[in-house]
Amino acid sequence: MPPPGGFEAIRYKRNLPLRGPGGVAILAGVTAISAFGFYRLGQGNLEQRELQREKVWSRLHLVPLLVAEGDRDAYRRDQAALAREKEIMKDVKDWEAGKSVYNNSRYRSRSAIAVI
Amino acid sequence: MNIFRPPVPETTPYKDPTPLPENVPKVTELGTTSGPLKSASFFIGAHCKEFNEDFMLCKEENKDPEHCLKEGRRVTRCAADLINKLRENCTKEFEEHWSCLEYNNQEFYPCRKPERALNKCVFEKLGLTKTIPGTPEGKTPIHEVENPIFKRQQK
Secondary structure, three states: OOOOOOOOOOOOOOOOOOOOHHHHHHHHHHHHHHHHHHHHHHHHHHHHHHHHHHHHHHHHHHHHHHHHHHHHHHHHHHHHHHHHHHHOOOOOOOOOOOOOOOOOOOOOOOOOOOOO | OOOOOOOOOOOOOOOOOOOOOOOOOOOOOOOOOOHHHHHHHHHHHHHHHHHHHHHHHHHHOOOOOOOOOOHHHHHHHHHHHHHHHHHHOOOHHHHHHHHHHHHOOOOHHHHOOOOOHHHHHHHHOOOOOOOOOOOOOOOOOOHHHOOOOOOOOOO
């Protein structure tokens, strides 16, 4: 039998309390953060390009200096090799010391060096 | 360069068995290591522009090392002159900047603070400025950006 006054009303409605920001807000937040990140990434890429340019130019400015020093050493070695060749081949008739094997006046660096 | 030296210390001073021929004027090699060279590079580029370009044009003419010995000596003398001037006028700033470069893998970006001090000193004393060719127009050159993205993480 029902109690006096009838049964309690059946609670059939969903009980979902609001928790945290809504989906749209989260999506907007994620988009904003990502956009900022990509912006920084782009700026960083531009900056890195400039840093690279700076590095390349600092090396370019040093090239003549280093090449000049290397050239003096190469010239010294060439002259020493020529003197050695002259000394070794002095008894051979018609030997031209230091003559190129190519019929061309273009400079070629030595393909082999003597370590003494 | 590239001279064999026995590992045992010699008692007599070293004498080069194959020195440069007598008819080539002697020039003292620079002997500066990579850190100071990198630190001074833009000033070498500014101070020795004419000699450097002359030398590179000469090399373009002929790759033979003998062809450009004279221009090469000028390049070396000019660079040595600049390094000496730096060491006379901006001793502290120069030394701080190149030691910072050596501690930071020879990268410019972690060493902006000593670099700015050096640039300022060199501009005041020697009148040379660091300019990076090819910087996009209207943008601050990278070495003068106040708050860059790439900087030293450790304060």
